[in-house]
Amino acid sequence: MPSSAGPSIDKITEGGRVTQVGEGQDADETTPPVMTFGAPTAGEVLAERYELVEHINNDSAGRLVWRGVDVVLRRPVAVVMRYPGGDSATEMLQAAVAASRVIHPNLVGVYDAIDEDERAYVVREWVDGQSLREMVTSGPLDAGRATAVGNAVASALAAVHATGMVHGNVHPGTVMISDDGRVVLADARTDGADSQESDVRAVGGLLYFALTGHWPHTEAPLRGATAGHGRAAIPDAVRDAGGAAAAPRQVRAGVPAYLDDLTMDLLDGEVAPPSSDVLAAELARLDVPDEDYLDNSGPLRFAAETGDEPSPLAAAGGRKVALGIAGLLVVALVGLLVGISALGGDEENPQAEPVAAPSSSAPATEEPPTPTVRNLKISDARIIDPDSRDRAEVRDAEKVFDGNQDEGWSTQTYRNSSNFGNLKRGMGVWIDLGGEHNVRSVQVNLSTPGASAELLTGTAVAPSSETGDEQILTAFLKNRIGQPFEEHDGTTMTFNGFDADQKYRYLLFWITDLPQSNGGYKLGVQEITVQGS
Template sequence: MDGMCVAHNAIGAGSVVASRFRLEDLLAEDAGARFWRATDLTLVRNVALHVIRADDLRAPAVLTAARTSATVSDGHILRVLDALHEGDFVYVVHEWGSGVSLDRMLGEGTVEPRRAVWLVREVAEAIAVAHRQGVAHGRLLPDNVLLTDVGSVKLIGFVVAAVLQGRPQREGATGDPPSEHESDVLNLGALLYACLTGRWPGFPQSTLPDAPDDHGRVCRPRQVRPGVPRRLDALCDQILNPDPRTGVHRFESAAEIHAALGDYLGDSLSGATVAVSGPTALLERPGYSDADADSDSAAGTDSGTDPDATQAGLPRFEATQAGLPRFATDPAPPHSDPRAAPPDTPTDTPLDTPTGASHRTEAVPRPEPAPMGPAWTARSGTGQGDGPVPPAWGPDPARRHGSAPMTPEKRPGSRSLRFAALVAVLGLVLLAVVVGVWLQRDQQPEQSAGPDASPTATATASAPPEVVQPAAVRDFDPEQQDGGSPEENPDLVPLATDGNPATAWETLTYEDGPVLAPYKAGVGLLLDLGAETPVRDVRVTLVGSPYDLQLLAAPPESGAPTSVEGLTEVDTRSGVLGNVRLKADEAVTTRYLVLWLTALPPGDDGGYVGRIGEVVVRS
């Protein structure tokens, strides 16, 4: 009999449960629990459906978990739409989410730090809302964090996943198993750690590789991946590892983590997203300089037909412990045959005995996927957590404020106004060029006048400056006070002359500042030019502000300096930031230059620290 509700017999693809939901694709199965994509026949939309036998010991707890999850109202949570016990089975119906899961995305590379903070801040907001209502997720893994097609963050399996798949059992801060709330807080830090390093330090295990540990303490992110901002490195350590002095964790609530991440972003970002150029923009890692950068994107996307595509064009999933999907393959290309199914696809496999035709329903329209824009022509994904990286996701690191760009409204005459503005700008540029040429010609007689002006001096003055590549650069700290370290991060010194201002050498952190005196006169870099060289200027990229600094030069024919005594002061600047040019009135001939920092800006984690992104010497 068509359209009848299946309750007491076995169920399979095409069966209708609860008189409303038609099972379409089996996404995962383990330990007696199944996870389906289904069609809501009333509203004609996709839903996610957990199915478990009523005699399973977990069945009562699953219904309770579903009802508990439904009490939390937050836009980041894939809601429970219904939960019921009908005949031999218990069903939990969830809102459907289309996108890519965080563990799958991190399998292709780490996330740019600012976007990582934004992502985890979104998760922390949802967890804080739930905790205020006394509800915990219980299983906050990268597998259960979804980046939707429109760029928002959604949480899968709120409360229900912990019942179906088990709750974490590692020891908490007090030596006892952590509460569900404490587990959520710890795993918020673990999510941030995973975004920055591609390793998972949380519990239980994820599909990501485990993070290394050192005598029971999770290794800090910078030990795993160089280039992680120090402030985020410290934040992860404070969340994941107990304070060695007190034995307790510094962060005790999701709200505290949400506030700390907001402080890092420097603004109160809303849920608005910012358009990016494509999937690679989400995974770019400016500033990372480790050798592992190339390996992070080694996993590619097969453009051929997916051999594991199900009858609805969805990828076949790898089963998790008890119900949520763990994504194992890329989605089928848009032009693959959606009707094709491999022989081992478990779409018609019943829980009990094969079901007959009487348990099939009449054909009703299936939900059509959303139209694909230009960014979706290469890949498409309709599975929950198995789609491509969304084209609009996370805050642009180059933009600290604002929301998604909006298409300007076209107004009559706007093209003419733009053309007139362009003409005006070009006119101003032309005028500036003419004035500059006139001034240059007016000054030429003065430069070449005088009986003492030699052809060699004239040629030297008119020759364009040349960049001098130092033969060697090292940290320079001749005053080690109170038994302090004689080195100032020598391993980072090459970053000051690598041609990339995004990477930086940095000093040690000093408690007193910003002026280093009287603790010490200063710290800096010693540049060996390899030979006596006339130096016109030195251009320095400073990170943070403000700085006091000097450019010092060793006397000709002298050895490498061991202190600043006897060095010639070329230029001195105070309260400067950004790109700074240090120069003398006349070219200085020397082999050794000292870039000497005497006042440092505040550091990210307290104290005072100097950072030099790039040093360029010109002759």
């Protein structure tokens, strides 16, 4: 097939190109290339769909990374390839399949994973920009940018961990910052050597690196790389005589105390780390305004939470962060008192009247506080079943929001997987929030893994009948939230693709394929939780 897509890709990537790493690092410059059967060539089309345009680099695991184009959908892609395929590519393909089932704005999308024996390759999203490793080569990041990156990665890990999976490959090379400010995490591993805790501690390593330009982990500066060697290397942290890494504030002036404490707590093996979702919530709380930082939709906007709820990380045992924030409040209060005292008179004009303190009855002029994210109350729910006249499966909808995950609503048992598709287009749970709200996420707990489903929204309201359900489905199918889950390998689905500027009242969790269960095909929805403000 001719490489006619090449010019369009060049136009798309004009102005910057990220190192589309497989393991997040370039191969050692001294490593000789290994040529064998299955080596790709520019212009070649893989699987009759993915045209190879340009070889970008080789990663430390010996995989080739190419810039390509999906000639069917006409979009740029990254192709991560190793040859030969077969058993040697099993781990890479398994990791890609698992990663493809987690949809999150801070995770690189995985489109395809193919094994052709003589070679195997993973096709994933192409990101225009640069890796965190490349970005920091020009100098450490300020506190606002470092916190934004840490928050994005922690949010991505929370989505991965919610499925029971582990990423296992979090470091500056697998974190990419696109030209439009989006931060994404790429290239999960499933080699069994890591845990969710090590993922969380790796965020501490990222914060340390972003703030100092040094890597704090002594056991492995990077997978396949040695500190101080090769272009993949990252300088090792400054250490004391005992080998302990110096705190970021000791390496670089101007690092805020709370961020320094949080980073060192995450790196301290004696301090139990929080879960990834708690860490993401704590990083989101930090009010570190940086108007020059790239604007980004999603979890990279920072505003301090002003409600009465305590810091999630402080509640989980993050002692240093809580003390750091308290210290800042004390300093701010002292400064305010000093300022009020200074307004009491004018040294150059002793006769000047003292400035009166503002009346307590004066209207507040400060901006309203950022709403606290909380669980939203579901006021009503019902089962949507537009392709059934007997209405046998529309009972028990109230059990999906009763707070008890041990019981819920379930479909009937179908004889085979195609039966659901042949008899029905699907079934769903329609929920009413009782009023319009800003929605952050929807989490659905299921009885069995392997289901396919999506989240829809709309404004249509109709009676609970075959005709009414058809009206709701037709209207809601026009508005999908995020990406659908296909044969999801977990029992929790989390949907995050809500528009922050839009309010929502009605949502529809729509099931399109049932998993196998007890000799047939059946699915239960145990609980639906909506978070927002």
